[in-house]
Amino acid sequence: MRPRQPAGQPRGERRTPIVLMLAVAVALPFLMPQHFLPGPAWLVPVILGALLVALFTVDPGRIDKRSAQAHYIGIAIVITLIASTGWATAILTRDLVFGQGPITNSAPALMRAGSLVWVGLVITFSFLYWELDLGGPGERAHNERKYPDLAFPEELSPEVRPPNWRPVFVDYLYLGLTNGLAFSPTDVMPLAHWAKLAMGIQSIASLAVIGLVIARAVNIFH
Numbered sequence: 001m002r003p004r005q006p007a008g009q010p011r012g013e014r015r016t017p018i019v020l021m022l023a024v025a026v027a028l029p030f031l032m033p034q035h036f037l038p039g040p041a042w043l044v045p046v047i048l049g050a051l052l053v054a055l056f057t058v059d060p061g062r063i064d065k066r067s068a069q070a071h072y073i074g075i076a077i078v079i080t081l082i083a084s085t086g087w088a089t090a091i092l093t094r095d096l097v098f099g100q101g102p103i104t105n106s107a108p109a110l111m112r113a114g115s116l117v118w119v120g121l122v123i124t125f126s127f128l129y130w131e132l133d134l135g136g137p138g139e140r141a142h143n144e145r146k147y148p149d150l151a152f153p154e155e156l157s158p159e160v161r162p163p164n165w166r167p168v169f170v171d172y173l174y175l176g177l178t179n180g181l182a183f184s185p186t187d188v189m190p191l192a193h194w195a196k197l198a199m200g201i202q203s204i205a206s207l208a209v210i211g212l213v214i215a216r217a218v219n220i221f222h
Helices: 016-031 043-058 068-098 107-135 169-182 193-221
Strands: none
Touching: 016 043, 016 068, 016 107, 016 169, 043 068, 068 107, 068 193, 107 169, 107 193, 169 193
């Protein structure tokens, strides 16, 4: 049997990896071409910064509070990332398909913009998986991982799992990275319908960005 977490002793996650990835997400709009953004370059960073402050206020210290308010703030962060990255992905894809935009005739500019959009996709879906799996990090800190939405290798092979193991943000970041590179599940299996749809959408978006950018860059070089 899986060991249960002792009552009254939730094991919340450290905030450092979350803050670091949000810092990267905040920096991306200032590095992207202006027409890849849904508004001024400062808009998304200001929204993410305000939401991060609100999250720290509602759930200070480790992430372990079972709070609907904290969960809704996390969902708002995910929605903000989806809106920003989705817009950039759509504009990049349109520019590449129709040969429009100022970057489509410059291989270095195209590779740089494509890389930034792809990094945004990885961060966005990492936060999506992290916030939705079994109700979010606050719930996971208190509950046993029974019938998870995402099955990690440590759950599929319990003999290699450390005692009281549970996934933290870095595990979801790795999932976002590998799914974006392989265009399919690698070692983490989606079990819930939302997880299957999310991983499928990420695979399609990542394939579109990488495939179109490489094809256009090769064409420019030739």
